[in-house]
Amino acid sequence: MSVQMDESMLHLHPWYFGNLTRQQAERHLKEYGENEGSFLVRNSSCRGAWTVSILSWDGSNCVVGHYLISRTARNEVCFDESLTFPGLADLIEYYRSNPGLLTIEIGDPCPKECQQPNDDYGYAIYTPQVQLPENEKFIKIRRIYCGSFGESWIGNLVSAPTMEMVAKFANDEEQARLALYHEVNMMKRLSHENIVRLHGTIEHPSLTIITHKAGDMSLLTFLLSDDGAGLTSLQELGIAQQIASALDHCRSKMCVHRNVKAKSVIINSVNMSCKLASLKNCRVLDDFGYYHAIREEERNSNQITARVRWMSPEAARDGRFSTASDVWAFGILMTEIFTKGAMPYASYLTCKVLSEIEEGCRCPKPVGCNDEVYTMMEKCWSATEVERPSFKEIRNFLSKYISDNREQLSKLSPTKPTSANLYNLTHGISIKQRRTRPPSSPGLPPPFLEYRGHP
Known part of the structure; x- marks a missing residue:
């Protein structure tokens, strides 16, 4: 039976x-x-x-x-x-x-997503200066995200039926509305060609943020795709230059992004234009140029755990964020670009990453990355904040390097990872991005080898 x-x-x-x-x-x-x-x-x-x-x-x-x-x-x-x-x-x-x-013990379930810390510290005061007319409506076409605070959809406004927009809908929780109000304020404060642009808000029946469609997908998704694998060195540096420009604008407006990574960037796969997103994590700096995550639950939340591979030591350990901590994360993002989306410090468990960094571990030079460019990336990872370059210096370096080497960079063949060796795009003992298997045991069959082309 x-x-x-x-x-x-x-x-x-x-x-x-x-x-x-x-x-x-x-x-x-x-x-x-x-x-x-x-x-x-x-x-x-x-x-x-x-x-x-x-x-x-x-x-x-x-x-x-x-x-x-x-x-x-x-x-x-x-x-x-x-x-x-x-x-x-x-x-x-x-x-x-x-x-x-079992040889491998089954522990706790992996979190499905990172919850926003339950804090209102650092949220800017919301002023409804971008509210759309009451008769404005958003027509949903395709859902692109569903999280703890609500959903995101691609669609059109009734007043602009031919223009694709992206709408974020808050759920009924007060914390969700507060987080979306904060994101609105950050978009209002940061107006730049390489940052997602706010169109307006709809207050009823639920809070909705309307933004202009920034691109096709996240930079991480693009890098992991076949199109991303075919990027030339010139295109990779062009992407980095755009992100550095956006972050330099954040600095000029006394803001720290706090979540600089490939997943936080939206790219247009046709013209390679990039826009910085994920502004819900952005905070306004104090008069001394810092934002302090003073609450214990904020410093130790799942959100911090997920970002630790991109975080500077002072941000991960002490909750002290600044433009210098964004510079550190930008250097890590550049390794993502050059390795076509490989995980930073993939050879270490997340709980071990910070201690390894504090002992001097750094991401090694990716295959295809020029020595001069990697030297700049290493400066981003200086243990002392004042020794890290500013985003203005990074922008000027990338601009000059691209200008001086444009012809050579455009001729360089792209580094294409094979499906079986996606993570083996760097060399060095500090990070071994290899796909390996743990040993089997009598109580458990050998790991099941799936064909990667299937879900």
């Missing part, structure tokens, strides 16, 4: 991620999973099966193991048919409660 398993309720479990690819699972675990044993369950490329992906540490490398959860003829689930369970939740709970059965 077969066992009935209710799969419609899987989304209620914090460890179930649905249709996530192998590559996306690895990156998410390395970015959001702080400790060894962080895991998630996703739909497998084998029809009717699932894969559990587990973050581990083999002594020298941060690795992710992938294990197939199959379905038996009786509609039960298992790693091995010698031990079956009526449902996924039963299997996960059993192996979490009996860690000695």
Whole structure:
């Protein structure tokens, strides 16, 4: 007799991620999973099966193991048919409660997203000077994001039916409205060709931010695509130059972005124009040029955990943000660009990254990166804040370097990663971006090797 398993309720479990690819699972675990044993369950490329992906540490490398959860003829689930369970939740709970059965222990579920810290410190005072007429309406076409604070959609305004816009809808929670009001203020304060541009707000029936469509996708998504793999050195430096220009504008307006990374940039894949986004994390600096994350829950939130690979030591350790901390993150973003989206410090668990940085570990020179450019990146990672270059100096350097080497840079062949070696685009002992597997054990079959072309 077969066992009935209710799969419609899987989304209620914090460890179930649905249709996530192998590559996306690895990156998410390395970015959001702080400790060894962080895991998630996703739909497998084998029809009717699932894969559990587990973050581990083999002594020298941060690795992710992938294990197939199959379905038996009786509609039960298992790693091995010698031990079956009526449902996924039963299997996960059993192996979490009996860690000695597996070589890799299943720990806590990996967070699905980073929650905004529950603070109102640093939020600018909102003044509704950009509210659209009461009869204005937004027509939804396609949802592009759904998070804890609301949703984002591509669509049109009734008053401009031919112009694509992006709308952010806040949910009913007061914290969500406060965060979106803050983002409106940051957009009003920062007006630059390489920063997302505010069109206006709609107050009823719920708060909605309307922005001009900035591009096709995030820079990270683009870098991981086939088009991103074909970038020339000239195009890579051009992207970096645009982002540096946007961040220099933030500095001129006494703002610190606090989340400088490839995922926070929107790119137009046709003309390579870039716009800095994710302004909800942006804060106004004090008279001394700092923003202090003074609350313990803000410094230690999941959001900080996810950003630590891009954070300067003083920002991660002390909650002290400044233009210099954005400069540090910009140097890390440049490694993302040159490695076509590889995870920074991919060989380290997130909980080990800060201590390694404080001991002198830095991202090595990516393949195809010029020595002169890498020297500038190393200056961004100076332990002392005053020794890091300003964004004006970075802009001037990139502008001069591109101008002096334009012909050579345009002829350089792009570095294209192979699907099997996506993370092996840097060299050096401080970061080994290799795809490896943890050893198997009698209680668990070898990691299931999926074809990356399938979800």
